[in-house]
Amino acid sequence: MKIGLNNFPKEYSYIKEQIDSAISSVVSNGSYILGENVKSFEKNFSRYLGSKFCVGVASGTDAITLSLIANNIGDGDEVITPNLTAYPTAVGILNSGATPIPADVYNFNGLINVDKIEKILTKKTKAIIPVHLYGHPCNMDSLKKICDKNDLIIVEDCAQALGAEYRGRKVGSFGKAAAFSFYPTKNIGAYGDAGAIVTNDESVYNQLVSLRNYGNIGGYLHQIRGLNSRLDEIQAAILNVKLNYIEEWNNKRTINATYYKQNLKNELILHEEKTVKHAHHIFAIKTDRRKGLVNAMKNNHIETKIHYPITLSGNDTIDINQKTNLSDSIDFVKKILSIPMNPWLEEKELFSIVRIINDFYDR
Numbered sequence: 001m002k003i004g005l006n007n008f009p010k011e012y013s014y015i016k017e018q019i020d021s022a023i024s025s026v027v028s029n030g031s032y033i034l035g036e037n038v039k040s041f042e043k044n045f046s047r048y049l050g051s052k053f054c055v056g057v058a059s060g061t062d063a064i065t066l067s068l069i070a071n072n073i074g075d076g077d078e079v080i081t082p083n084l085t086a087y088p089t090a091v092g093i094l095n096s097g098a099t100p101i102p103a104d105v106y107n108f109n110g111l112i113n114v115d116k117i118e119k120i121l122t123k124k125t126k127a128i129i130p131v132h133l134y135g136h137p138c139n140m141d142s143l144k145k146i147c148d149k150n151d152l153i154i155v156e157d158c159a160q161a162l163g164a165e166y167r168g169r170k171v172g173s174f175g176k177a178a179a180f181s182f183y184p185t186k187n188i189g190a191y192g193d194a195g196a197i198v199t200n201d202e203s204v205y206n207q208l209v210s211l212r213n214y215g216n217i218g219g220y221l222h223q224i225r226g227l228n229s230r231l232d233e234i235q236a237a238i239l240n241v242k243l244n245y246i247e248e249w250n251n252k253r254t255i256n257a258t259y260y261k262q263n264l265k266n267e268l269i270l271h272e273e274k275t276v277k278h279a280h281h282i283f284a285i286k287t288d289r290r291k292g293l294v295n296a297m298k299n300n301h302i303e304t305k306i307h308y309p310i311t312l313s314g315n316d317t318i319d320i321n322q323k324t325n326l327s328d329s330i331d332f333v334k335k336i337l338s339i340p341m342n343p344w345l346e347e348k349e350l351f352s353i354v355r356i357i358n359d360f361y362d363r
């Protein structure tokens with residue numbers, strides 16, 4: 001039995017008829033860019049999240065870039081983000097012209113360590129991008145306090161956390177804007193690249209609508225420097241189908257995560273705050289014996305991956321504020337290991353994954 005981190009064919013067979021009909025209706029309808037499907041997805045997505053506005057864009061990376069530009073952040077500005085995140089978070093910042101400044105993370109769950117942020121603020125700091133890593137929301141109360149005190153904006157990186165909640169409220173409405181990715185592995189994934197931004201600020205929304213479409217303000221007039229970063233009609237039609245399943249699929253992820261938490265050794269489990277509803281995008285464990293465990297899993301045809309093997313500061317593109325101590329993030333990436341997590345895992349597969357990990361530790 002081969003068990004992957006994801007199981008795309010199983011998902012497709014579950015919704016095949018709806019997906020096939022959504023795609024064929026776009027193709028036969030003949031409207032491929034910024035049509036009715038994008039409009040309806042934006043409406044459905046903002047309604048699901050409880051946000052006023054949504055703008056569909058080409059990727060999660062662009063969603064970060066455009067969110068910053070729409071808030072006048074760019075050349076000469078610094079944006080703080082956790083040292084442990086998918087590298088595209090940093091690309092999103094770099095593409096706006098701003099400089100990403102990595103902050104350390106908590107050693108118990110890998111999320112941005114709020115207590116270490118104030119030390120690395122400079123006159124150039126304009127924003128913080130918290131990343132709800134693995135689907136676990138960041139400590140938004142404390143972050144908001146720091147941002148209010150220092151006149152900084154928050155742009156949430158929600159790429160891994162669709163449907164996650166902090167104190168009963170869905171992530172995506174805690175800052176000026178929030179970036180979502182529909183990269184195929186995400187809790188709802190496109191069949192290609194896609195992303196979205198949500199905001200409650202109408203002027204930011206208007207900027208974003210223009211920015212994603214060459215800076216167009218109507219007719220052939222362009223007032224600002226924009227991008228070509230539109231969500232395609234085909235991807236929007238697909239996402240409209242999948243959005244109907246997000247709660248059902250996230251619930252299955254939670255059931256699978258609960259099984260892992262109840263049956264794996266406590267020392268392997270990352271800390272989960274009581275204030276959150278986790279989206280369980282990735283199930284990462286913390287192990288001191290990673291190499292051996294990876295081999296044991298491989299020998300039993302179970303896929304594992306490291307999210308992420310290096311921190312942002314491990315890349316030449318990233319400047320470090322010398323005042324920051326990034327040791328927890330650097331230590332954390334040496335120990336984490338992601339095991340299969342998706343809504344399609346069967347009981348016998350979960351049982352087998354747990355047995356192999358426990359046997360390895362009992363050896």
Ligand SMILES: Cc1ncc(COP(=O)(O)O)c(C=O)c1O
Nearest residue numbers: 059060061086088089159181183
């Ligand atoms: C935390 C995080 N931020 C940003 C991104 C970028 O999204 P995309 O691949 O859609 O550009 C991703 C996913 O790849 C991600 O996991």
